[in-house]
Amino acid sequence: MEKTWNNKAWFLVLPVLLLVAFSAVIPLMTVVNYSVQDTFGNNEFFWAGTDWFTEILKSARFWEALQRNLLFSFIILALEIPLGIFIALNMPKKGIGVPICLVLMALPLLIPWNVVGTIWQVFGRVDIGLLGHTLEALGVDYNYVRDPIDAWITVIVMDVWHWTSLVVLLCYAGLVSIPDAYYQAAKIDGASRWSVFRYIQLPKMKRVLLIAVLLRFMDSFMIYTEPFVVTGGGPGNSTTFLSIDLVKTAVGQFDLGPAAAMSIVYFLIILLLSWIFYTVMTSSDADT
Amino acid sequence: MASTIKYKPAGNLSWLVSTIYIVFLMLPIYWLINMSFKENSEITGTFSLWPQNPTFRNYMVIFTDPSWYNGYINSIIYVVLNTIISVLAALPAAYAFSRYRFLGDKHLFFWLLTNRMAPPAVFALPFFQLYSAFGLIDTHIAVALAHCLFNVPLAVWILEGFMSGVPKEIDETAYIDGYSFPRFFVKIFMPLVASGIGVAAFFCFMFSWVELLLARTLTTTAAKPISAIMTRTVSASGMDWGVLAAAGVLTIVPGALVIYFVRNYIAKGFALGRV
Amino acid sequence: MSFSWMAWTLPTALFFLTILALLIGMSIWEYFAPGGSPRTGILRFETTRGDRLFISLLGAAFIHLAWLGLIGPNLWWALAIAVVYAIGVFRFV
Numbered sequence: 001m002e003k004t005w006n007n008k009a010w011f012l013v014l015p016v017l018l019l020v021a022f023s024a025v026i027p028l029m030t031v032v033n034y035s036v037q038d039t040f041g042n043n044e045f046f047w048a049g050t051d052w053f054t055e056i057l058k059s060a061r062f063w064e065a066l067q068r069n070l071l072f073s074f075i076i077l078a079l080e081i082p083l084g085i086f087i088a089l090n091m092p093k094k095g096i097g098v099p100i101c102l103v104l105m106a107l108p109l110l111i112p113w114n115v116v117g118t119i120w121q122v123f124g125r126v127d128i129g130l131l132g133h134t135l136e137a138l139g140v141d142y143n144y145v146r147d148p149i150d151a152w153i154t155v156i157v158m159d160v161w162h163w164t165s166l167v168v169l170l171c172y173a174g175l176v177s178i179p180d181a182y183y184q185a186a187k188i189d190g191a192s193r194w195s196v197f198r199y200i201q202l203p204k205m206k207r208v209l210l211i212a213v214l215l216r217f218m219d220s221f222m223i224y225t226e227p228f229v230v231t232g233g234g235p236g237n238s239t240t241f242l243s244i245d246l247v248k249t250a251v252g253q254f255d256l257g258p259a260a261a262m263s264i265v266y267f268l269i270i271l272l273l274s275w276i277f278y279t280v281m282t283s284s285d286a287d288t
Numbered sequence: 289m290a291s292t293i294k295y296k297p298a299g300n301l302s303w304l305v306s307t308i309y310i311v312f313l314m315l316p317i318y319w320l321i322n323m324s325f326k327e328n329s330e331i332t333g334t335f336s337l338w339p340q341n342p343t344f345r346n347y348m349v350i351f352t353d354p355s356w357y358n359g360y361i362n363s364i365i366y367v368v369l370n371t372i373i374s375v376l377a378a379l380p381a382a383y384a385f386s387r388y389r390f391l392g393d394k395h396l397f398f399w400l401l402t403n404r405m406a407p408p409a410v411f412a413l414p415f416f417q418l419y420s421a422f423g424l425i426d427t428h429i430a431v432a433l434a435h436c437l438f439n440v441p442l443a444v445w446i447l448e449g450f451m452s453g454v455p456k457e458i459d460e461t462a463y464i465d466g467y468s469f470p471r472f473f474v475k476i477f478m479p480l481v482a483s484g485i486g487v488a489a490f491f492c493f494m495f496s497w498v499e500l501l502l503a504r505t506l507t508t509t510a511a512k513p514i515s516a517i518m519t520r521t522v523s524a525s526g527m528d529w530g531v532l533a534a535a536g537v538l539t540i541v542p543g544a545l546v547i548y549f550v551r552n553y554i555a556k557g558f559a560l561g562r563v
Numbered sequence: 564m565s566f567s568w569m570a571w572t573l574p575t576a577l578f579f580l581t582i583l584a585l586l587i588g589m590s591i592w593e594y595f596a597p598g599g600s601p602r603t604g605i606l607r608f609e610t611t612r613g614d615r616l617f618i619s620l621l622g623a624a625f626i627h628l629a630w631l632g633l634i635g636p637n638l639w640w641a642l643a644i645a646v647v648y649a650i651g652v653f654r655f656v
Binding site: 003004005006007008009010012013015016017019020022023024026027028030031034086087089090091092097099101102103104105106107108109110111112113114115118119120122123127128129130131133161164165166168169170173211215218221222224225242243246247250251256259260263266267270271273274275277278282 | 302303304305306309310312313314315316317319320323331332335337373376377378380381383384385387388389390391393394396398400401402403405406407408409410411412413414415417418433434436437440441444494497498499500501505514515516518529532533536539540543544546547548551552554556558
Binding site: 026029030032033034036037039045047049050051053054057058265268271272275279283 | 568569570571572574575578579608609617621624625628631632636638
């Protein structure tokens with residue numbers, strides 16, 4: 001749609017601007033201020049320069065958390081995106097099954113995140129959980145409290161359980177927007193199942209898939225509540241992701257300076273990633 | 289008609305895929321519901337796939353103890369407040385973004401987006417200081433305002449997607465007919481994007497309902513959300529699994545209720561109105 | 564209501580004032596030469612003046628962090644590199 005130039009439109013944006021300025025700009029400025037100072041409480045601050053940043057950038061703990069977070073996001077994407085596409089392709093296209101599928105599949109998305117954590121914490125327990133108990137009965141040595149690998153598997157399966165539906169719903173929306181005529185043409189041409197997917201369905205899903213990939217990447221990159229409830233970041237530090245590390249420093253140890261410096265580094269990474277996201281999305285808008 | 293030729297997805301086994309997936313989704317939830325109807329001795333003592341002695345005790349604990357049910361009331365108050373604030377602020381802004389170009393519009397839009405993408409953990413600490421300075425700690429409005437951080441950008445984004453689908457000729461015709469902007473917006477335009485408003489409201493509701501970190505940081509007693517009470521009370525009373533499960537089940541109910549109304553739009557909402 | 568908790572310091576205040584000045588400067592530039600001179604540079608997507616400023620600032624932040632992490636606390640050199648980088652961005656991107 002052709003848009004007209006009108007700088008008075010700023011007045012329409014003003015409420016949002018004030019609201020977000022209050023809840024984002026002031027806190028962000030505060031974080032910057034804290035990041036160059038040290039405090040022992042009572043609003044007394046001492047100049048620390050760039051010491052905190054140097055400390056963060058040279059601390060193994062930060063890089064390990066970052067690596068864990070990247071690995072986690074990568075695994076999540078590698079599992080959820082293909083699985084989501086596969087399920088969306090096999091969802092019923094009409095009839096009574098559609099609303100049932102949509103409502104049931106969306107259900108995990110609406111559960112408070114710490115309840116998701118609680119559900120899986122209970123579900124995986126060997127003594128009282130269905131999953132843990134069944135695995136034990138089958139002779140599998142599974143204990144997410146003690147074994148880092150089991151903790152990772154639990155957190156990943158939990159995230160798949162929690163968020164794959166998002167990918168399914170997005171792909172499904174892309175699929176139902178394909179007109180029947182496309183499929184008829186493919187049928188007349190005798191196209192195989194694969195080429196229908198490759199040349200009709202995948203291109204139509206490209207846009208929503210992009211949104212799905214980027215949303216999932218962002219959200220898994222700042223995951224906090226669910227793994228915190230299930231594993232508390234442990235065993236050891238094996239499931240301590242960036243957010244968990246940050247909250248531990250800021251709230252747990254009340255180290256405002258290092259926590260603020262870490263927030264800024266974390267925020268800059270997110271800013272870079274969301275800028276790439278936005279650029280890719282808007283330039284794909286221009287293509288279509 | 290040709291439209292009777294239907295494309296069959298992946299043969300006859302396709303229903304199996306959805307079914308297996310839904311079973312996978314429902315199992316943990318079923319286990320939670322199952323536990324919520326059991327007594328603690330049964331939960332820890334025996335292993336049973338359904339309650340042997342179904343009991344409503346766990347739910348009665350929640351419904352009779354103010355420190356429990358107030359949590360639900362607190363959550364609902366700040367979630368509703370947040371939804372109203374977010375949608376009201378986002379409506380004119382989304383209209384501006386969908387209809388006009390103005391100085392810095394793209395960067396403004398991107399800046400809003402970054403707030404949606406910012407990790408709440410980054411803001412937990414300064415929020416606490418900010419709301420302390422305004423004396424807003426432990427009030428519903430504090431949580432409602434804090435959740436605006438990610439809900440307002442989201443609402444703007446979704447609404448902009450829906451509004452871009454409304455042809456501009458409608459605006460122009462209305463202005464020619466002598467409508468003022470506020471009257472046009474309320475009388476003509478808002479009904480046209482009603483489904484978009486519904487979806488935006490639903491998403492604000494949802495993300496405010498599921499968020500815990502900020503809600504927990506900004507409240508102590510009077511406005512504490514149910515999800516935070518859950519974590520506290522349980523550790524204090526030595527793992528009352530039954531009540532924990534019942535409280536968890538009750539947090540799922542509101543989402544399950546509202547999802548039915550937006551089932552046909554939920555995917556469009558997640559795609560930010562851009563399917 | 565007190566704002567002492569924001570813990571302002573002179574350097575951070577100068578930092579935000581510089582950013583504000585840059586934004587105002589960009590607006591004035593835009594006023595006298597509207598349109599933002601969009602073009603497709605070496606990154607192969609269309610950028611305007613504002614985009615180039617953003618790429619410069621974000622890049623500058625990472626340059627400073629890299630300098631701190633790899634070399635040392637003397638950030639004036641990092642600033643110099645960032646300025647050169649910004650000029651490059653405005654020239655070629």
